[in-house]
Amino acid sequence: AAMDGAKQCAGAQSAYTGCLKSWFTEKIMKGHFTPNTDCELLFEEYRDCVALHFQREAMARQKARDLASKDKDGR
DSSP states (O other): OHHHHHHHTHHHHHHHHHHHHHHHHHTGGGTOOOOOOTTHHHHHHHHHHHHHHHHHHHHHHHHHHHHHHHHHHTO
């Protein structure tokens, strides 16, 4: 299931990583030590995708535990 999340967020991760590499190459490596504001939105999209995946995983696991508990108790 964790791999599903990685696949779901691969586009967002790729976009953010590309932006970060570009910022590092074009700014930091050329001596422009400025905050990376160029990639903020891409980072937020990637972070939100990962967070949503983990929330869904947690809900699915809780549901599975609840069903197992009901089966065990005979309800």
